[in-house]
Amino acid sequence: xxxxFRLLLLSTLIVLISACASNEPEEVLPEKxxxxxxxxxxSAGNFNESEKxxxxxxxxxxxxxxxxxxxxxxxxxxxxxxxxxxxxxxADRFVRLNPQSDHADYxxxxxxxxxxxxxxxxxxxxxxxxxxxRDAGEQRQAFRDFSELLSRYPESVYAADARQxxxxxxxxxxxxxxYAARYYIKREAYVAANNRARYxxxxxxxxxxxxxAMIILAETFDFLKLKKGSQDAIALLxxxxxxxxxxxxxxxxxANLLKRENRSLSSVVTFGLMGDE
Numbered sequence: 001x002x003x004x005f006r007l008l009l010l011s012t013l014i015v016l017i018s019a020c021a022s023n024e025p026e027e028v029l030p031e032k033x034x035x036x037x038x039x040x041x042x043s044a045g046n047f048n049e050s051e052k053x054x055x056x057x058x059x060x061x062x063x064x065x066x067x068x069x070x071x072x073x074x075x076x077x078x079x080x081x082x083x084x085x086x087x088x089x090x091a092d093r094f095v096r097l098n099p100q101s102d103h104a105d106y107x108x109x110x111x112x113x114x115x116x117x118x119x120x121x122x123x124x125x126x127x128x129x130x131x132x133x134r135d136a137g138e139q140r141q142a143f144r145d146f147s148e149l150l151s152r153y154p155e156s157v158y159a160a161d162a163r164q165x166x167x168x169x170x171x172x173x174x175x176x177x178x179y180a181a182r183y184y185i186k187r188e189a190y191v192a193a194n195n196r197a198r199y200x201x202x203x204x205x206x207x208x209x210x211x212x213a214m215i216i217l218a219e220t221f222d223f224l225k226l227k228k229g230s231q232d233a234i235a236l237l238x239x240x241x242x243x244x245x246x247x248x249x250x251x252x253x254x255a256n257l258l259k260r261e262n263r264s265l266s267s268v269v270t271f272g273l274m275g276d277e
Contacts, residue, residue: 112145
């Protein structure tokens with residue numbers, strides 16, 4: 001009886017000791033150790049481990065010798081770890097805490113880069129997903145981020161790439177509008193398609209999607225019995241794209257985009273009905 005009681009007491013003590021040991025605070029390493037561990041992990045491509053050490057460095061040594069560099073490295077580590085929202089948040093924090101830093105342009109650039117890739121997501125990186133079909137909300141944020149970089153640091157080493165990405169953002173946005181216009185054409189919502197085409201011409205006049213937007217504008221105006229609008233759109237197309245495939249061998253406007261898109265939709269519907277038989 002007593003031996004059983006002693007055994008139970010011993011077991012209880014072991015459990016309590018184990019619990020106390022598990023609740024002991026984590027050992028705080030020297031500042032340089034965290035920093036060296038983070039850099040070594042980053043060099044090895046282990047961004048999870050790098051981020052872990054950088055987080056600890058910020059937690060225990062927020063004003064230490066390596067604080068500013070650790071904040072910059074954290075932006076990069078999160079970006080490489082595909083934590084794009086985390087990278088953007090880290091960039092925001094760096095700019096807020098270090099507005100006069102010589103590396104503020106890098107933080108702004110990385111913030112724009114994170115926004116630039118954020119709406120694409122992991123699926124689009126590895127699967128054949130049409131990025132023009134995605135909402136361009138994050139693209140507008142990326143454009144603002146890059147614009148701020150160019151405004152504040154026009155001579156930055158990241159300025160040239162930022163300019164090119166701003167052009168790409170505009171083209172992506174224009175492509176999204178064109179995708180929407182095609183979508184409305186398939187559903188015979190020609191007023192909405194016309195509005196999207198006009199939006200491209202008014203807001204993205206240098207994008208590679210202007211020609212098709214003009215064709216959509218001409219055809220939808222014609223379908224809506226707005227002859228003047230259709231004639232103006234055709235004249236604009238002829239002036240800017242005289243060799244457009246919308247003109248036949250006689251030089252006459254002979255596009256059939258509306259019929260082609262609707263025929264494509266009919267094929268999908270027919271195929272679906274045949275599959276149900």
